[in-house]
Amino acid sequence: MKAFYQDFRLGILGGGQLGRMLLQACPNYDVYNVVLDPDADAPCRHLASRFVQGSLTDFDTVYRFGKEVDLLTIEIENVNVAALYQLEREGLTVYPQPRVIDIIQDKRTQKQFYRDHGIPTPDFLLVDGKADIAANLDFLPAFNKLGRGGYDGGGVRRLDTAADLERAFDAPGVLEQLVDFEREISVIAARNAQGEVAVFPAVECVFDPRYNLVDYLLAPSQSTPAVLARAEAIARTVVERLQIVGILAVEMFVTRAGEVLVNEVAPRPHNSGHQTINANYTSQYEQHLRAILDLPLGATALKTPSAMVNVLGAEGHSGLARYEGLDALLAIAGVNLFLYGKKFTRPKRKMGHVTILDTDMERLMQKVEKVKQTIRVVAQ
Amino acid sequence: MKAFYQDFRLGILGGGQLGRMLLQACPNYDVYNVVLDPDADAPCRHLASRFVQGSLTDFDTVYRFGKEVDLLTIEIENVNVAALYQLEREGLTVYPQPRVIDIIQDKRTQKQFYRDHGIPTPDFLLVDGKADIAANLDFLPAFNKLGRGGYDGGGVRRLDTAADLERAFDAPGVLEQLVDFEREISVIAARNAQGEVAVFPAVECVFDPRYNLVDYLLAPSQSTPAVLARAEAIARTVVERLQIVGILAVEMFVTRAGEVLVNEVAPRPHNSGHQTINANYTSQYEQHLRAILDLPLGATALKTPSAMVNVLGAEGHSGLARYEGLDALLAIAGVNLFLYGKKFTRPKRKMGHVTILDTDMERLMQKVEKVKQTIRVVAQ
Numbered sequence: 001m002k003a004f005y006q007d008f009r010l011g012i013l014g015g016g017q018l019g020r021m022l023l024q025a026c027p028n029y030d031v032y033n034v035v036l037d038p039d040a041d042a043p044c045r046h047l048a049s050r051f052v053q054g055s056l057t058d059f060d061t062v063y064r065f066g067k068e069v070d071l072l073t074i075e076i077e078n079v080n081v082a083a084l085y086q087l088e089r090e091g092l093t094v095y096p097q098p099r100v101i102d103i104i105q106d107k108r109t110q111k112q113f114y115r116d117h118g119i120p121t122p123d124f125l126l127v128d129g130k131a132d133i134a135a136n137l138d139f140l141p142a143f144n145k146l147g148r149g150g151y152d153g154g155g156v157r158r159l160d161t162a163a164d165l166e167r168a169f170d171a172p173g174v175l176e177q178l179v180d181f182e183r184e185i186s187v188i189a190a191r192n193a194q195g196e197v198a199v200f201p202a203v204e205c206v207f208d209p210r211y212n213l214v215d216y217l218l219a220p221s222q223s224t225p226a227v228l229a230r231a232e233a234i235a236r237t238v239v240e241r242l243q244i245v246g247i248l249a250v251e252m253f254v255t256r257a258g259e260v261l262v263n264e265v266a267p268r269p270h271n272s273g274h275q276t277i278n279a280n281y282t283s284q285y286e287q288h289l290r291a292i293l294d295l296p297l298g299a300t301a302l303k304t305p306s307a308m309v310n311v312l313g314a315e316g317h318s319g320l321a322r323y324e325g326l327d328a329l330l331a332i333a334g335v336n337l338f339l340y341g342k343k344f345t346r347p348k349r350k351m352g353h354v355t356i357l358d359t360d361m362e363r364l365m366q367k368v369e370k371v372k373q374t375i376r377v378v379a380q
Numbered sequence: 381m382k383a384f385y386q387d388f389r390l391g392i393l394g395g396g397q398l399g400r401m402l403l404q405a406c407p408n409y410d411v412y413n414v415v416l417d418p419d420a421d422a423p424c425r426h427l428a429s430r431f432v433q434g435s436l437t438d439f440d441t442v443y444r445f446g447k448e449v450d451l452l453t454i455e456i457e458n459v460n461v462a463a464l465y466q467l468e469r470e471g472l473t474v475y476p477q478p479r480v481i482d483i484i485q486d487k488r489t490q491k492q493f494y495r496d497h498g499i500p501t502p503d504f505l506l507v508d509g510k511a512d513i514a515a516n517l518d519f520l521p522a523f524n525k526l527g528r529g530g531y532d533g534g535g536v537r538r539l540d541t542a543a544d545l546e547r548a549f550d551a552p553g554v555l556e557q558l559v560d561f562e563r564e565i566s567v568i569a570a571r572n573a574q575g576e577v578a579v580f581p582a583v584e585c586v587f588d589p590r591y592n593l594v595d596y597l598l599a600p601s602q603s604t605p606a607v608l609a610r611a612e613a614i615a616r617t618v619v620e621r622l623q624i625v626g627i628l629a630v631e632m633f634v635t636r637a638g639e640v641l642v643n644e645v646a647p648r649p650h651n652s653g654h655q656t657i658n659a660n661y662t663s664q665y666e667q668h669l670r671a672i673l674d675l676p677l678g679a680t681a682l683k684t685p686s687a688m689v690n691v692l693g694a695e696g697h698s699g700l701a702r703y704e705g706l707d708a709l710l711a712i713a714g715v716n717l718f719l720y721g722k723k724f725t726r727p728k729r730k731m732g733h734v735t736i737l738d739t740d741m742e743r744l745m746q747k748v749e750k751v752k753q754t755i756r757v758v759a760q
């Protein structure tokens with residue numbers, strides 16, 4: 001699948017901010033793109049070569065969309081996989097493969113995959129519903145995660161004792177052991193159809209406990225070289241065992257004992273790879289294109305240390321978005337702004353992000369604090 | 381002029397490769413863009429939020445186009461300036477200002493501007509045509525440059541003796557002294573409406589004598605610190621005297637005596653700034669947006685040394701473009717490809733470019749040679 005012929009069309013399922021940055025990389029490879037998204041005002045709306053409004057989970061919509069492209073990829077994993085299997089059977093190249101999306105879409109098959117392949121992950125039990133959990137109370141405290149349908153931080157509940165049973169999901173899922181982790185890191189790996197694998201340096205996710213969302217992200221991670229080597233080796237193993245074509249974000253816990261455990265993976269560009277646009281020799285978006293277009297993968301090293309701060313909708317504000325503090329923000333040296341073009345803001349909504357580069361880690365951290373204090377998204 | 385309100389529209393005159401890369405920067409500032417270009421297959425065709433096919437030199441077309449946008453800019457200076465003046469009179473913000481484009485469009489007013497403002501430039505005479513040149517034979521050898529209409533390397537003829545008079549332009553232009561230069565460098569400077577100025581480090585243009593086109597470009601320039609300081613100071617002076625809002629590429633000669641002379645300027649993103657996308661903290665495209673949107677300018681420093689190689693259509697090939705050698709090219713570490721999406725190739729046509737990054741200058745130069753030997757644009 002080499003894209004460099006006239007009238008080649010890349011289809012992308014999903015038109016959010018990840019698709020938006022993927023579209024920004026497409027012209028460099030002369031890739032005509034068609035985007036499917038249910039939202040008429042999706043971030044990709046005005047960037048796509050062609051934009052199609054429609055459901056990502058409806059078989060017929062996804063199937064028909066696939067029939068008009070030469071290669072199909074995703075920027076969100078919550079898509080109709082049955083349609084992808086059907087398209088693949090009819091000869092369409094779908095990267096990542098439907099088989100891979102299928103495994104990852106359901107946390108049960110995803111966790112089982114780690115176990116089957118000796119990939120370290122927090123211990124877990126597969127459960128069919130509340131009755132199953134009630135029969136395994138000795139496994140608590142644990143996270144109860146829905147197998148399917150848990151997106152954007154939903155689908156996860158913490159159960160400490162039998163008293164929490166009423167809050168458990170009465171649906172197929174997993175019970176996952178709590179991990180006393182020291183930090184969370186993410187490694188993005190890529191694999192092309194030739195089997196070439198490239199791994200980005202690990203980045204460290206610092207969470208804001210108020211929102212349970214990434215507060216900022218730091219590259220390189222401040223973990224020990226041994227931990228980083230282990231994390232990068234694990235990410236390589238996961239893409240090799242999955243035989244995925246495309247990129248895969250591997251989110252991992254580093255325990256206080258220095259163990260590295262896979263939390264979950266995403267078979268697409270990922271929030272934890274935003275800063276690769278400015279900080280690395282190849283961005284995760286360009287890397288994904290190289291992988292799915294069957295081209296050699298790009299160099300992944302950092303050019304400079306970097307941080308990434310999410311720009312979230314301010315509390316108490318819902319409505320047409322307005323950005324405050326842009327002048328102060330952009331006056332900080334080494335700052336690059338990425339707005340997602342979302343028309344409406346609401347509390348905690350991801351409206352954009354800021355990448356911050358500095359060769360000096362201390363100055364970098366000072367700039368992170370400054371950035372967090374400047375930009376604010378409010379309603380008009 | 382702050383763009384961050386709903387329904388803001390940026391108009392861009394010209395839809396070539398410079399516009400294409402400017403469009404790639406627009407989403408980060410959430411800028412809806414409308415592009416005017418005479419070519420239905422222009423490089424911006426599938427990237428623009430809205431694309432309008434039409435003449436850039438026709439008063440009515442440019443005027444009507446300007447009436448549907450909130451801010452107007454250019455990616456080529458050969459546009460109808462009378463329409464821009466009219467739009468400005470009617471209240472539209474046009475950056476760079478029509479006055480600036482007007483000065484630069486005509487090499488006579490451009491050269492006179494340098495003289496009036498004490499900006500060093502090769503000595504010259506304004507001439508009305510052949511008769512004028514014949515009356516000033518003691519000024520030869522010299523370049524005879526057309527005042528208006530000389531684009532893409534046209535509009536320049538070298539006259540050594542009276543015998544060359546028949547080849548002279550019989551139209552208003554300049555006679556410009558030959559300069560025995562050691563190297564050609566380019567400095568891109570930006571100025572916003574507040575008067576803030578930022579200057580990119582000088583890059584060095586290495587020309588291929590066969591094509592009289594840039595063969596490759598090197599940053600940082602290998603000139604002495606004193607020469608670089610002078611070049612950057614001159615670029616700053618030019619933007620300050622022009623009071624331009626936007627970016628300005630200042631092409632300069634460095635003479636064997638170490639003098640720095642302004643050759644010509646371009647009030648828009650420039651070929652010599654391509655590598656800023658990957659190599660500098662802020663790209664020239666983002667910098668242009670910051671300048672015209674009246675935002676603080678970005679940091680201009682290099683993250684790593686870089687080179688830029690143009691990808692030109694191969695000799696003897698005209699027709700639908702096909703790219704050879706992409707696998708070998710992309711296997712070189714630190715290479716980023718930019719194809720311009722031009723449907724048809726022809727000998728020497730600029731079809732794309734390659735940016736090469738390396739922290740080691742010697743390795744960088746080896747990669748430049750390798751890149752030049754790999755990618756080739758042929759007809760299908």
